[in-house]
Amino acid sequence: MEKSVIVKDVTKKYKMYARSSEKILDLISPKGYGKSFYALQGISFEANKGDVIGIIGVNGSGKSTLSNIIAGIIPPTSGTVEIKGEAALIAIQSGLKKELTGRENIELKCLMLGFDKKQIIELTPQIIEFADIGDFIDQPVKTYSSGMRSRLGFAISIHIDPDILVIDEALSVGDQTFADKCLDKMNEFKEKGKTIFFISHSISQMKKFCEKALWIQYGHVERYGPMSEVMPEYENFIKKYKKMTKKEKKAFQESVQKSRMMNA
Structure with a gap:
């Protein structure tokens, strides 16, 4: 099988400061300042x-x-990510300029991806029809509900025809009819051999649509493999976690948090 995404030893570190003055200290201190x-x-x-x-x-x-x-x-802070093709992220807030209208966002996104004026004119009606947000297409995105932003973001991303599609909770808002329409479109992408990453709190959607599962457990890969093997283990973990007392959950969360924090 031909590889489309290769992720090697990727780490992402953020600096956390108790106050704004610590940002300056972090810049001038030889050993750094604050917690990572x-x-x-x-x-x-x-x-x-x-x-x-x-x-x-x-x-x-x-x-x-x-x-x-x-x-x-x-x-990433360290490690490498090799992407073979064009990748697009679909998330509720992803890539939309709030001060611009929906129509202007379509044009801007397409221009940034190298589409010419003729291609944009051809794509725009298709994107607007799929998004199905009516007259709001000519209103500023800042007036949209989360569901409307998701609709527009999804419609733009799928019509630019990326090789790799990353969907982050974009189907968690809005109505079921639109979610079904999106899943149908994603199935078309699947049939074309495109790579799809799907993040959702809906385990039923995951089981229905995905063939593999990548279980991320507090910053680490816990398991990666066929959905039929990984999901049952994840569901067992969730069941055990839900049965914990408040004290046990707090202790567990604190131990995990400690493993992800260190001084500069």
Whole structure:
């Protein structure tokens, strides 16, 4: 199988400061200042063309950070990401300029990706029809609901026909009819052999649509493999976690948080 995404030892570190003055101290101090938070640590995996991979994990595990790195929105602190083709991220807030109208956002996004005026004129009606947000297409995006932003973002991304599609909770808002329409479109992409990463809290959607699962557990890869093997293990973990007392959950979260923090 031909590889489409190769992620090797990717780590993403953020600096955390108690006050703004610590940012200046961090710049001038030889050893740095403040604490480092590791959103991701040593992430490695490979995806093939045609793979549909569900990225699973509890809140705060680093799923969105990873999706942004795969899509090229943010760089890793260390490690490498090799992408073969054009990648597009679909997230509720992704890539939309709030002061511009929906129509202006379509044109801007297409221009940034190298489409010429003729191509944009041809694509715009298709994008508007798929988004199905009515007269709001000519209103500033800042007036949109989260569902409308998701509709527009999804419509733009799928019509620019990327090789790698990263969908981060974009189907978690809005109505079921639109979600079904999106899943149908994603199935078309699957049939074309495109690589799809799918992040969703809907385990049923994951099982229905994805063939592989990448379980991110607080910044690390816990398991990666066939959905039929990884998802049952993840569901067992969730069941055990839910049965914990408040004290046990707090102790568990604190131990995990400690492993992801260190002084500069």
